[in-house]
Amino acid sequence: MSRIGRFLKSFFLVDMLRGLAVTLRLYFSRKVTVQYPEQVQEPAERFRGIVRLYRDDKGEPLCIACKACQRACGTNCFDIEGKKEEGAKVMRPTKFDWKLDRCTFCGFCVEVCPTNAIRFSREFRLTGTDKDGLLFHLPDMYLAGEDLQSYLCAGCRRPR
Ligand code: SF4
Numbered sequence: 001m002s003r004i005g006r007f008l009k010s011f012f013l014v015d016m017l018r019g020l021a022v023t024l025r026l027y028f029s030r031k032v033t034v035q036y037p038e039q040v041q042e043p044a045e046r047f048r049g050i051v052r053l054y055r056d057d058k059g060e061p062l063c064i065a066c067k068a069c070q071r072a073c074g075t076n077c078f079d080i081e082g083k084k085e086e087g088a089k090v091m092r093p094t095k096f097d098w099k100l101d102r103c104t105f106c107g108f109c110v111e112v113c114p115t116n117a118i119r120f121s122r123e124f125r126l127t128g129t130d131k132d133g134l135l136f137h138l139p140d141m142y143l144a145g146e147d148l149q150s151y152l153c154a155g156c157r158r159p160r
Pocket residue numbers: 051072073074075076077102103104105106107108109110
């Protein structure tokens with residue numbers, strides 16, 4: 001650009017007007033910002049959140065304490081023990097510890113589970129204020145949604 005061209009461009013504040021035009025265009029366009037935490041956006045269907053234990057339609061636990069997930073996990077997230085009660089058809093876990101801070105969300109545990117008991121939830125809020133808060137025991141593994149949030153929030157965590 002010639003010297004005269006550069007002079008005219010700066011004299012008529014062309015760059016500033018261009019910038020203002022962008023501001024005005026965005027000001028009147030549809031807003032995409034979500035006012036978190038008041039508004040929580042649903043993650044995508046395929047999103048991998050914290051793994052949870054699930055029950056069947058009748059409320060029966062699906063986990064049979066086979067430890068396949070424990071064997072598949074490369075980062076030793078699990079510590080599972082199980083017992084078959086007298087007269088029961090299947091074994092149930094008596095201990096099911098899971099460490100969130102070790103999980104790489106690889107999905108091996110979910111893939112190998114024969115009963116579809118362990119699955120990724122869509123919970124993406126993973127923060128805890130101390131390491132103990134990231135260790136889940138058997139009842140905690142069934143928590144979902146806001147219950148899980150209360151658990152992870154140290155201020156409202158229940159005594160163990
Ligand atoms: S997702 Fe991977 S790292 Fe996390 S608990 Fe399952 S197997 Fe372990």
